Amino acid sequence: MEGVVIERAGQKLTVLVPEQKKTYRGIPLGKVRKREKLFAGDFVEGRVVDDQTFAIEKLKERKNLLVRPPVANVDRAVIVETIENPPFNNYLLDNLLVVYDHLGLDVVLVFNKVDLLSEEGKEALKKWSSVYEDAGYKVIKTSVKTGEGLKELQEALKEGTSIFAGPSGVGKSSLISAITGVELKTGEVSSKTERGKHTTREVRLIPFKGGFIGDAPGFSRVEALNFMDREEVRLHFPEFLRYSCKFSDCLHIEEEGCQVREAVKRGELSCERYKSYLKMLNEFVPWLSDVKDCS
Ligand SMILES: Nc1nc2c(ncn2[C@@H]2O[C@H](COP(=O)(O)OP(=O)(O)OP(=O)(O)O)[C@@H](O)[C@H]2O)c(=O)[nH]1
Ligand SMILES: [Mg+2]
Ligand SMILES: [Zn+2]
Known part of the structure; x- marks a missing residue:
């Protein structure tokens, strides 16, 4: 039978079995227990043991696994x-x-x-x-x-x-x-x-x-650089991708022919977003204080 882990509280797993529209306490069996840690969002296979218990025999392949909050298969x-x-x-x-x-x-x-x-x-x-x-x-x-x-x-x-x-x-x-x-x-x-x-x-x-x-519980700290290289961060500012800089690997800091920098100077790109970007990379540019509305 198919199930979805809908909650993990410490070691305690709650599994929803959609076919029965019912939730059970999930108990991972041998191989699953040894090899895998299960998370909310995991799709599993197993069998109903009694009215309260679902034995988890198999973890299905995950699409993704978030760390904060810890949830699998998130869209x-x-x-x-x-x-x-x-x-x-x-x-x-x-x-x-x-x-x-x-x-x-x-x-x-x-x-x-x-x-x-x-x-x-x-x-x-x-x-x-x-x-x-x-x-x-x-x-x-x-x-x-x-x-x-x-x-x-x-x-x-x-x-x-x-x-x-x-x-x-x-x-x-x-x-x-x-x-x-x-x-x-x-x-x-x-x-x-x-x-x-x-x-x-x-x-x-x-x-x-x-x-x-x-x-999920709230949190107050997440650092992009704990998840990726500094060269990748610029790719996740969608508004930067609208500009073609002289160099395709431009980090938008002090490079010659940087179009992102020019757009920030013109006030076309948000200076706040650009400041966040620099802060993520631990960079500083002296000209930023000359940009209007950008202290
Ligand atoms: N006035 C007002 N109060 C709100 C609104 N939404 C939530 N609150 C109140 O804000 C407080 C916090 O709400 P929660 O839903 O517990 O916040 P949370 O984001 O789940 O917090 P954590 O579980 O600690 O991460 C509660 O007292 C809510 O009643 C809103 O739209 N207007
Ligand atoms: Mg809450
Ligand atoms: Zn650039």
Whole structure:
């Protein structure tokens, strides 16, 4: 029989058997246990032993395996951010975007909690949405409180497995509860540290429109260079790929004939995105401070 691992909590595996629309405690047998670590999202084969137990005899080949969060066979990443409560960190987002593109995932970018925004926050939301739309990403603005954007988000998640990622406290679990109707544990944002409290502890997949939605714990650090060589990073800034520099291996730093640099100078490419790129590579360019609106 076929099953899907929908949760791994420590050593405990929960397996959904779609044929029976029922979940079981999954127990990996000999060969599987010795050779493989299983993750949420893994497709397995095995048999129902009793009312509560599914013996896992075989792990099917994985399409991919994410590290943060640890989920297999992911099609799409929904990166949830807020402008305020907690405050937006564009560098973390840019690292995530690079890493997920490297893994071949589709990305949907969500700005949540738009109901809470101050006047300043609304301006910042406008600015950042256009930065990411101009770079080529799909951006959805949502509020769990007012329901704004939830239909659009549901539409974007129709097929395949989508995992929700992003900092703690931005409302990942709240959004998933709102669109699936499945009650998930949510937590406050601390007023002292302005951070979430890591309410979600484990990855859990929820069946949704023929696929799955994965809730996962928030995280605050991801570094693109832990996943790839520095020469590769530029390939995961989709807006850079629109330009043809003099040298095809141009790193867009100080090279002669760099079109990306010229576009940043003209204000055609976002200076914030370019700054993130340089920071990922530990580079610095002196001319950046002369670019308008780029401090
Ligand atoms: N006003 C408002 N509050 C929201 C919204 N979405 C979530 N919240 C609140 O924000 C807090 C954090 O929400 P969670 O859903 O627990 O956040 P999370 O991203 O799952 O956090 P972790 O599990 O720690 O990674 C909760 O108190 C939610 O009620 C929103 O759109 N508007
Ligand atoms: Mg959560
Ligand atoms: Zn260049």
